[in-house]
Amino acid sequence: MRHALARLLPLLAVAAMVTGCGAEPAPVAREGLRVGLAYDIGGRGDQSFNDAAAKGLDRAAKELKIAKAQELEATAGESDQAKEQRLRLLAQQDFDPVIAVGFAYAKPLQKVAGEFPGTRFALIDSSEATGANIANLVFAENEGSYLVGAAAALKSRSDSVGFIGGTNTPLIQKFQAGYEAGVARIDPNKKVLVQYLSQAPDFSGFSSPDKGQVAAKGLYQRGADVVFVAAGASSIGVFQAAHDLGERAIGVDSDQYLQPALSAVKDVILTSMIKRVDTAVFEFIRDAGRNAFKPGEQSYDLKRDGVAYATSGGFVDDIGPRLAELRRGIANKEITVPTTPKAGT
The missing domain is CATH 3.40.50.2300 (Response regulator)
Structure with a gap:
């Protein structure tokens, strides 16, 4: 490992x-x-x-x-x-x-x-x-995270999914908030286990694959079978943990399935929340x-195609119509996605 x-x-x-x-x-x-x-x-x-x-x-x-x-x-x-x-x-x-x-x-x-x-x-x-x-x-970020949260819930076979943030800041909390809301839209009873790798002003959580690997292993052992990671380079460790334990993960910012350095673990990357930086x-x-x-x-935003979810690998093809429906709801303002996490998460 x-x-x-x-x-x-x-x-x-x-x-x-x-x-x-x-x-x-x-x-x-x-x-x-x-x-x-x-x-x-x-x-x-x-x-x-x-x-x-x-x-x-x-x-x-x-x-x-x-x-x-x-x-x-x-x-x-x-x-x-x-x-x-x-x-x-x-x-x-x-x-x-x-x-x-x-x-x-x-x-x-x-x-x-x-x-x-x-x-x-x-x-x-x-x-x-x-x-x-x-x-x-x-x-x-909350809108794109909503869609991958829905994907996580639709693909999960457990009563829990996970979220790992790089550093606990309002920006990363937007990812958490959207993800939680998307999970709840599909299954209100499914738990979202949350862990941050560092606390501001310590931003090392974005560049610590070892911390990401340990955190992800802990969430998988607690019952999560899909973990969304919003932690920059630390995502590498999360994917490695998913690979080692036979679980799945969701990437962030880029379509991480397509990153050459991640070719050995790409099969665990269910999708990625893409920010079109x-x-x-x-x-x-x-x-x-x-x-x-x-x-x-x-x-x-989502309407401007500023955020999206990746389809590389074909792992979410079967739930594509459901995700497309939710995407339209957000773009048409029929669905309001929160920007702050639920209390107590």
Whole structure:
């Protein structure tokens, strides 16, 4: 078991690195766009959240006229000052736009954006930093989590399913809230066992596969037969535990079934709650290139296809019509999905 997990861990360190006519602007309105991207903990290669952002940057580099893209990574346990320094370095080196991946950048970005009013910034997953040069790219995680919660309940053969969050924050609680509501929609009597890997301001829960593996093993032993993990790179450990114990898990952010580093355990990944961070990153870069930057909150919800559930592997094909029905209900506002978990969970 440990050896299998150890083979996956080195992949966490994978490092980076139309014009048209008519009323619609050309995709890039100026030559030499320099894009800076500051990752959250785990960086490119986390098989989840950061990789979704990297996918958007890669698409932009392929489809748009970008002179240079610079990627910088965070380290576990770093201070806000370290995040400030990373953002400041990108702005000082004339990268514009600059993208901060993750809510932990909110306070650092607020400060740095004030120092560089001519630089356009995007903050993913938070609306706490505001300003004329800040775009807030946020998602309806609760809505996507509702659908995978319904999938978990429909596929479960136990009286319990599980949820593992990386760090106990309001953002990750949105995943929990939606998941619980989706489970309850299918089976009000089914329990949702909940565990967080760390408590804020300790964000190590997003980059600790060993903690994810131990937590998942505990939930499976308590009776859960499907566990939804919203914990970045720590999901690798959850999938390993599911594989070892013959159970199933649900991934997050990217379609984790398709991640090359997870090929040995992909058969336990029932589905994934997809956040289209890649779409948000690409569209932000595209709009910056068109000189069509828009400050403020830009929400990627279910109706906008900003969140979804994965069908890779075919494990949820048989319940597809039921999930599609629930999706329509949310998009049409016939179903209201909570953003905070039930009391006592």
